[in-house]
Amino acid sequence: MNWQGILVYAENYSGSINRASFELLGKARELIPKVGGDVYATVVTNKESVERHSKELVAFGADKVIVYTVEEMLLPNPVVHRVALINAISYAKPRLVLVPATPWGRSIAPRVAAAIGTGITADCLDVYIDENGDVVQVRPAFTGNIIAHIKTLTNPVMATVRPGVFPLPQPRYDRKGEVIVRDVSVPNADSVKVLGVSKKKAVKLSEAEVIVAIGRGVKSKEDVKLFEELAKALKAQLACSRPLVDMGWMERDRQVGFSGSIVKPKLYIALGISGAPQHIAGMKDSKYIIAVNIDQSAPIVKYSDLVVIGDIYDIAKKLLHALKSSQF
Numbered sequence: 001m002n003w004q005g006i007l008v009y010a011e012n013y014s015g016s017i018n019r020a021s022f023e024l025l026g027k028a029r030e031l032i033p034k035v036g037g038d039v040y041a042t043v044v045t046n047k048e049s050v051e052r053h054s055k056e057l058v059a060f061g062a063d064k065v066i067v068y069t070v071e072e073m074l075l076p077n078p079v080v081h082r083v084a085l086i087n088a089i090s091y092a093k094p095r096l097v098l099v100p101a102t103p104w105g106r107s108i109a110p111r112v113a114a115a116i117g118t119g120i121t122a123d124c125l126d127v128y129i130d131e132n133g134d135v136v137q138v139r140p141a142f143t144g145n146i147i148a149h150i151k152t153l154t155n156p157v158m159a160t161v162r163p164g165v166f167p168l169p170q171p172r173y174d175r176k177g178e179v180i181v182r183d184v185s186v187p188n189a190d191s192v193k194v195l196g197v198s199k200k201k202a203v204k205l206s207e208a209e210v211i212v213a214i215g216r217g218v219k220s221k222e223d224v225k226l227f228e229e230l231a232k233a234l235k236a237q238l239a240c241s242r243p244l245v246d247m248g249w250m251e252r253d254r255q256v257g258f259s260g261s262i263v264k265p266k267l268y269i270a271l272g273i274s275g276a277p278q279h280i281a282g283m284k285d286s287k288y289i290i291a292v293n294i295d296q297s298a299p300i301v302k303y304s305d306l307v308v309i310g311d312i313y314d315i316a317k318k319l320l321h322a323l324k325s326s327q328f
């Protein structure tokens with residue numbers, strides 16, 4: 001069988017396709033000259049959104065969009081998405097399948113890989129084609145101490161990729177693409193009963209333009225409020241290093257790093273963060289980095305554009321005061 005092209009699973013369980021799917025389309029366009037074939041996107045959607053979603057996916061880089069229409073109530077049903085993605089793979093026979101490594105994508109992709117008997121590399125930070133023409137998947141391994149370059153020996157190659165690691169391509173709404181509407185019958189859709197979709201607004205650090213990140217320089221859970229206030233005043237997202245999550249002071253979706261989010265904001269302000277490699281891996285591509293630390297030999301210093309040697313409490317309070325009295 002000739003496996004060709006790249007298939008991107010466009011995540012849509014809530015009525016809108018998430019940004020990470022578009023990032024993957026950008027990467028697929030970059031890789032396709034070396035892979036050959038077409039860039040496919042597949043999406044599960046309701047009837048009303050077929051045109052809107054197809055146009056979006058073509059604009060972001062798909063040559064062909066494989067659409068599965070379902071009743072609105074089946075949209076957040078993972079069994080339906082699993083069957084649809086298996087069907088899209090058997091239709092397109094792609095060499096590579098890319099899925100966003102979001103909680104939803106991480107739940108769908110392994111079920112599909114297991115069903116079709118192929119390997120999957122989860123949580124990749126990059127994908128490239130080597131000199132032999134093989135797809136290579138890059139991800140941290142052995143508790144993040146090494147970066148593994150992995151080849152899957154079965155077809156198709158399946159990878160989930162962290163949101164934010166690839167840039168968002170510029171959409172081109174004048175691009176032309178083909179829309180293929182396919183039916184999906186899901187005999188066991190009833191095996192999952194979706195009780196509701198959480199209304200909690202997900203924190204999307206990978207999309208933030210300004211981030212205030214706090215680390216172990218913060219002394220207690222109560223003190224987090226001060227930095228929350230500072231982030232709000234700067235219209236920034238509050239993020240953190242891993243120890244604050246481990247201590248239960250911050251939610252996991254606010255962690256930056258290897259085992260958290262990869263971020264590339266215009267401005268990253270690191271307050272009381274030493275700059276361990278696992279943290280740096282998640283924020284080193286920020287445009288402008290400001291570090292505030294009492295220790296001028298902290299590793300983060302060499303990654304920063306501006307370093308303020310001082311106490312984070314003192315500086316946060318002064319900054320807040322200045323912001324409030326409109327001196328900025």
Ligand SMILES: Cc1cc2nc3c(=O)[nH]c(=O)nc-3n(C[C@H](O)[C@H](O)[C@H](O)COP(=O)(O)OP(=O)(O)OC[C@H]3O[C@@H](n4cnc5c(N)ncnc54)[C@H](O)[C@@H]3O)c2cc1C
Nearest residue numbers: 143215216217241242257258259260272273274279294312
């Ligand atoms: C498998 C694995 C995965 C990991 N993944 C991640 C990850 O995704 N993200 C992550 O962040 N970490 C991760 N880690 C943990 C990482 O190795 C570090 O332990 C962690 O990043 C350290 O966090 P920190 O910089 O906040 O704390 P510390 O290293 O303790 O640094 C605290 C800093 O605050 C400064 N400081 C203290 N008080 C003040 C003050 N009053 N004012 C100013 N500065 C002050 C200190 O000088 C110091 O530089 C991972 C570890 C492993 C093993």
